[in-house]
Amino acid sequence: MSVIKDLEFRGLLHQVTDREGLEKELENGMVTLYCGFDPTADSLHIGNLLPILTLKRFQIAGHQPLALVGGGTGLIGDPSGKKAERTLNEQQTVVNWSNKIKDQLSRFLDFNAEKNPARTVNNYDWLSELSVIGFLRDVGKNFSINYMLAKDSVNARLDAGISFTEFSYMILQSYDFLNLYQKENCKLQIGGSDQWGNITAGMELIRRSGEDEKAFGLTIPLITKADGTKFGKSESGTIWLDSDKTTPYEFYQFWVNTADADVMNMLKYFTFLSQEEIAALEEQFKTAPEKREAQKALAREVTTLVHGEEAYNQALKITEALFSGNVSELSANEIEQGFKDFPSHTMESREEVQLVDLLIAAKVSPSKRQAREDITNGAIYVNGERLTELDAVIGEKDRIEDKFVLVRRGKKKYTLIRF
Template sequence: MSHFNLINTLYDRGLISHITHKDNLQKLLQSNFISLYCGFDPTEESLHVGHLLPLIVLKRFQMLGHKPIVLIGGATSLIGDPSFKQKEREFYCSKNIDIWTKKISKQISCFLDFNCGRNSALLLNNNKWFKKINILSFLREIGKYFSINTMINRSSVKQRISRPDQGISFTEFSYNLLQAYDFFLLNQMHEVNLQIGGADQWGNISAGMHLINRKSKKEVYGLTVPLLTQSNGVKFGKTESGTIWLDANKTSPYKFYQFWMNIEDKNIYNFLKMFTFISLSEIKKKEEQKYIDNKIIEDKTDLAKNITRFIHGEEKLLAVERITEFLFLKGLQNITESDLQQLKQDGIPAIKVEKKIKDLQEALVLASLATSRTQAKNMIFANAISINTQKIKINHLFKNQDKLFGKFTLLSRGKKNHCLICW
């Protein structure tokens, strides 16, 4: 991948939703190394799979010698980005944001190279400049460049204004100016001339380009990556049991791996292009041969392995493969006590039980395989529940023979959801 065809490569991989002045940006990349940035507001203690594409694009730029800057929104997260949100975000306290900033910063440091010389990645926090800012100076020097008419007509704002039950607060309305100011300052301090973000950030990125052009008479660029949704319209990375986080303590590597194994077959080859660094020619070859000996399953496994390795590392991937081998291939016929200890250590969902469990319904709720006793009961009667891989058709009372080596019981819902009860 050369500097000249980087933008074309991003297009070919489905990684561009919007881009400004494509030809000019391509010429700039051909002749110069640039600095680019992407912002992440710490509104949770972890990033999730929806944040992966911007990080992958930053990494692709860095691999070609460009300097990626990650901006943590320590200040902007106190305001909340209204972009395409149905209602006002919950306000978070500074203490939480400080804790989440440290955790997210640590996560990001695993994706980019922060020690490779001239194009080492840089991690900044916009709280550094916003905590010193004077509101009157900001309104005079920055606010004057923004037309209320233009801001109101942005689709993300119009959507909220048209809903009288929600509307939009001035606090959220001002977010657009704050992100624009970030781009302006980074352009001044670090010569950043490209901002990337999700497709929902197009309005905020455009505002930054407008401000830089008006104040500094410079041409800068914006690039957004697609926002992915599943066939049911649910945002990619959300499942019936919650968000798929990048933090191994919030989503185990095993569950993370299974998320990718459970994607729809029609998405496999697009996701290989978007989320992995496998060459396009190799992916094309895979797609052409997908129906030969059912290679499509092999390709989905490749996708799951590549992304799990990228996020959690080789050691955690090997652990996931051990769990998968036992649950889907070996079964429990020849399992040993050390195997079960290893499964627990490797990260299969597990619960420790110190009191007597009343019945199977209670166990399913405790194991988070059911949300209520009623749902658990329905699952049992639907023949969806197994104990140690054996189907259970009635509300079972646990016996000593259910405890493998007197210590473990594998509780399963269907073929893909498991929990190890540790007695």
């Protein structure tokens, strides 16, 4: 199956310029393509994952992907999809973020492929060399104000206001395409559907610059959930690709909790499972949705892809421990991940403490009388073990890797005790 037809099957083909021409170009040999990622934070998030994986699909099909880090355009700010002006970041901040994003991109694309190795490029390398006069004469003259005003990214901001800085973003991105076309023989730019105006503007600049061969543009849809809400956020916020910002356990939980109405689409979008494998999961989903096999497969595939098999196994171990209540097998790192958002209490002293006093100090029980009742009634568990002795003492032997003690009251009310 061709890469274009595969994208179509997966619902990832939103818009394409001259589909027939692009398919012929792809059939005739290796095509170089690119997608841009502006460093607006110190990590990419799962909203960026779809275009990254689309680049990967093209690479698997034998084409060469360029992952463009917007070290230059990141200093300007893309108005696409934004209702208000972006806050401009300091140059050194953008440089630091660019380096981190470059490292993240290297996880997904094969930079050592023999015939079509992926590469990262940074548009600061060529945009920073432009002079104002040269840019206005050689590039800006190719864009009429009317042409730019007609683009959705600009038109949508006219009422709220748009600065000349963000107004010029389209021209800078267009110059990226021209530069890569001329220096890297890059004929295809891909991006989210909000980038259609910027992509077609780049194609227009290539045409106006007198290039003989044709360039192409392709967009993938911006993902929303079946209920119309924005994809990519959980109750605790954005789902990042950086494990320090979103732990592998949190990442796994985001995917395994995918709604039934969304899961089959997400399997097509975010995994490299074949049509046959997806069809088999869909059949399981229809006959036994309560087993959530589709969600488990989705969480397994994406977590392994982003964080690796070891992190996936760790996330699964934490999940099973929380479900069973058997938390004694968890390491300190796994406890840190799994109980990140649970109530916690920090003990200032490492001396032994009476269990009753610990329950009061950590606000597990509201009073001494209630603490005693909870213990004698068998409602208190320490590191997964039920304690029923009123004179029980918590000491060094109970601390997991000398850092944590997990107290549970009842079936699910955990409190993390830190030392």
